[in-house]
Amino acid sequence: MKKIYIASLLTGAAMLVSAPASAIDSTGCGLGSMAWRGQAGIGPQVLAVTTNGLFFNQTFGITFGTSGCDPNGRISGGTGRMMLAFLENNMEQFAIDVAAGKGETIDTVAGILNVDSKEFGLKAQAHFAYLFADENVEAVDLTLKVMQLA
Numbered sequence: 066m067k068k069i070y071i072a073s074l075l076t077g078a079a080m081l082v083s084a085p086a087s088a089i090d091s092t093g094c095g096l097g098s099m100a101w102r103g104q105a106g107i108g109p110q111v112l113a114v115t116t117n118g119l120f121f122n123q124t125f126g127i128t129f130g131t132s133g134c135d136p137n138g139r140i141s142g143g144t145g146r147m148m149l150a151f152l153e154n155n156m157e158q159f160a161i162d163v164a165a166g167k168g169e170t171i172d173t174v175a176g177i178l179n180v181d182s183k184e185f186g187l188k189a190q191a192h193f194a195y196l197f198a199d200e201n202v203e204a205v206d207l208t209l210k211v212m213q214l215a
Contacts, residue, residue, distance in 0.1 A: 094134035095123035147177050148211060153204040160197055166190035178215040188214060 097116025101109040117123040126134030152159060155170050162168030166186045174189075175182035189196060189211070196202070196210050 095126050149204055149208045152207050156204060163189045163193055180215050
């Protein structure tokens, strides 16, 4: 019972200390990742991974498609970092290409995501307003949206 109280205390402290931020998640899926979604920093990441590991819910989630896991998902490694680095340097041209539904940046992003360029271009074009909600879209937010779209 003491462990539950300590875990609750740590969880509450981590949520108070950590400010919500948009970042590429390094903890994967599972209950821990869902519980600390939107939190930034070492503390929430460690708590998310620990929760997933202690309860083996990440494996269960991947197997049965629960807890934010996708049984058909792919291991992405550094895909998020590559995507972010690319979009940070090519946001304006990417917006132009998304509006057209094709172009070099669409081809590059599709290559990073390992998806069909033509299909991705059409899908991105159809979701232009989602990807570029306003003229002040941040590269991190765009990266997350693009990866969700793929």
